Amino acid sequence: MTRPRSRRGGGRPTIADVARKAGVGAITVSRALREPGRVSEDLRRQIQAAVDELGYVPDPNARALASARAEVFGVLVPSLTNNVFAEVVRGIYDSLSDSPFRIQLGNTHYSGLEEERLLQVFALQRPAALIVAGIDQTPLSRKLLETTGCPVVQVMETGPDPVDMLVGFSHFDGGRTATEHLIETGYRRIGFIGARMDPRSQRRLAGYRAAMQAAGLFDPRLITTTPLLSSVTLGRELLRDALAKMPSLDGVFCNNDDIALGVLFECHRAAIAVPETIGIVGFNDLDMMQAAFPSVTSVRTHRYEIGRQAVAMALAAIAGQRPQQRVVDLGFELIRRESTAR
Amino acid sequence: MTRPRSRRGGGRPTIADVARKAGVGAITVSRALREPGRVSEDLRRQIQAAVDELGYVPDPNARALASARAEVFGVLVPSLTNNVFAEVVRGIYDSLSDSPFRIQLGNTHYSGLEEERLLQVFALQRPAALIVAGIDQTPLSRKLLETTGCPVVQVMETGPDPVDMLVGFSHFDGGRTATEHLIETGYRRIGFIGARMDPRSQRRLAGYRAAMQAAGLFDPRLITTTPLLSSVTLGRELLRDALAKMPSLDGVFCNNDDIALGVLFECHRAAIAVPETIGIVGFNDLDMMQAAFPSVTSVRTHRYEIGRQAVAMALAAIAGQRPQQRVVDLGFELIRRESTAR
DNA sequence: AAAAGATGTGGTAGCGCTACCACAAATGGC
DNA sequence: GCCATTTGTGGTAGCGCTACCACATCTTTT
Secondary structure, eight states: OOOSSOSSSOSOOOHHHHHHHHTSOHHHHHHHHHOGGGSOHHHHHHHHHHHHHHTOOOOHHHHHHHHTOOSEEEEEESOSSSHHHHHHHHHHHHHHTTSSOEEEEEEOTTOHHHHHHHHHHHHTTOOSEEEEEOSOOOHHHHHHHHHSOSOEEEESOOOSOOSSEEEEOOHHHHHHHHHHHHHHHTOOSEEEEEESOOHHHHHHHHHHHHHHHHTTOOOGGGEEEESSOOOHHHHHHHHHHHHHHOTTOOEEEESSHHHHHHHHHHHHHTTOOTTTTOEEEEEEOOHHHHHSSSOOEEEEEOHHHHHHHHHHHHHHHHTTOOOSOOEEEOOEEEEOOGGGOO | OOOSSOSSSOSOOOHHHHHHHHTSOHHHHHHHHHOGGGSOHHHHHHHHHHHHHHTOOOOHHHHHHHHTOOSEEEEEESOSSSHHHHHHHHHHHHHHTTSSOEEEEEEOTTOHHHHHHHHHHHHHTOOSEEEEEOSOOOHHHHHHHHHSOSOEEEESOOOSOOSSEEEEOOHHHHHHHHHHHHHHHTOOSEEEEEESOOHHHHHHHHHHHHHHHHTTOOOGGGEEEESSOOOHHHHHHHHHHHHHHOTTOOEEEESSHHHHHHHHHHHHHTTOOTTTTOEEEEEEOOHHHHHSSSOOEEEEEOHHHHHHHHHHHHHHHHTTOOOSOOEEEOOEEEEOOGGGOO
16 A cells, blocks of 8 residues: 655655665665765675666755754854855855855844854754854854854954864954054054944954054044944045044044945045045955055955865864864955055 | 664754643644644644743754755855845845745856756755746756746846746846936947846846937947956956047946946046046946945846845745736836936 | 674664544534 | 534654664684
């Protein structure tokens, strides 16, 4: 009475079909596919022939259920549209496209609570690895990360105390380097302009502050920030605010390149000469910084590489070869351009 | 000898635990969670109490295996970093965040072959719905989409013959409207500048051509394109190329806003007055078009809304209420700004 | 040469859930 | 009051795969 099979399934060949055709046990097929080294040359060839002939592809859901481990990388970023994180995701995606691993993407919207919620949801799937942006997880998030039992890579920053592995660069140093460059170029009343002051922006601000204080130039009225989401339009408004507060401003270090572009446009509008009257430095070095007129000095960060490196480390850990260097600093690079060339 | 349970699983409560605690059969728990209407009020409450107490959450993998249907939306876009598609994905993500559905993202890199490959991989998971960008699938891709047995939404365009459902707008009309605006404003030697000429860009170009021909202004030498990936830097180069070919150029319709921004910067560099000497129109209306100086006229498209609408239609179809209107045109809007205000 | 280990293969028993069917109880029609 | 229907619930049997153990067969050790 039991109908042969594929009562519910779409009639796709299963591992049992392959086993029958190859004249071996199902488990041997399973092994031949996952750990070819543990199956004899002969059988492996037979099995491969049967797989090819039937067009067999393992069912990822059955695999996940049986092995209590899904071939999924959980990826948590604060924004899907911010080009910076889009680049990181692209790096992750590209590095994973030849592997059996899929990506489960989560958008935290810069919210620690949302991150907690997503981490809980992700944990249900027993992912093979987790990649999360930042190092400022809530205590609960941190505990969740520590107890998932899978490799965890925090990305975008460096820091002393990773949950597991860490790939990024120092935002503090980036901010300081950018500011020092302005100082060295001869600017004195250098403002900081920033939107959406997330922890990374805060550290860039701290770097700015350190540089300014070291040069004896620090003045809190030089800082203009807002919690609003960053945009080019906002950059324009913030420069107006900054100039209203401090008309003698002669340079700005911008939180990111969108803001820097807005600042540049506002200078055009107000007929403020760049770099003569005001120098501008951005952060991240998006393509448009090079193309702008005048071109804009920026701190180049290696977002795509961060994604790739994170995957490389996670894959190594999955393969049992956890890299001895668990914190990788990919650094940054100050790209000097016309906006500070006076 | 059989150890109680959770030999491999991480000891998470299962549906059987809930059933035991609530004093009902496992299947009733399953039903209470999925189709509450089919379980009596009493049991439903009892079961809910047990679920809450144990902190039970269904295992998505087991579910997918048993029901031969994963709670996953497959989403295929040509680029992860292009802001346009990032916005669509964000709309999809936001609309799905309160549902049990996860997102499986695929990046086709503007390649039909890659799209085919990804579609085959996605089909293995028996997704609940598929959302794909564009209407120019290869014949094989189209067949795969038709035979998956799940709702399919094509997005970003309109067209006569959707696989299933379709949400977008007419790129042809967008290109024509932009060009007509330039013509009406008094520009005559209007160029088309475009990078990465994917099918949507081709249709915008066709719209441009139609408008130019209707006005008796068309000249093939006014068209400057490249298959290279679009960027602000490329916009600058392409304007230089266009001007070299056609020094009398007095307007440009740009394929997208990145190109338009590059064109604007090149005008600055070459001291070409905008809008007096050259008028510029972009496409998509990214935030920076409004903030630019001069601000840039652009064709606003509703990317985020496209994502939301696509999910709404897919969810309706999953619920058995396929919308009678299977093609939704969300239109576009010409935003007139300084770059064409002469 | 016997003992101890390594190697390769297969059988069994689930992983956690839902489809399918069975069946009791409640409802409705005449 | 009987039969037909509806409603609610549960048992059974998988979904397709892999962990675990068993067990031959082949090596290596002493």
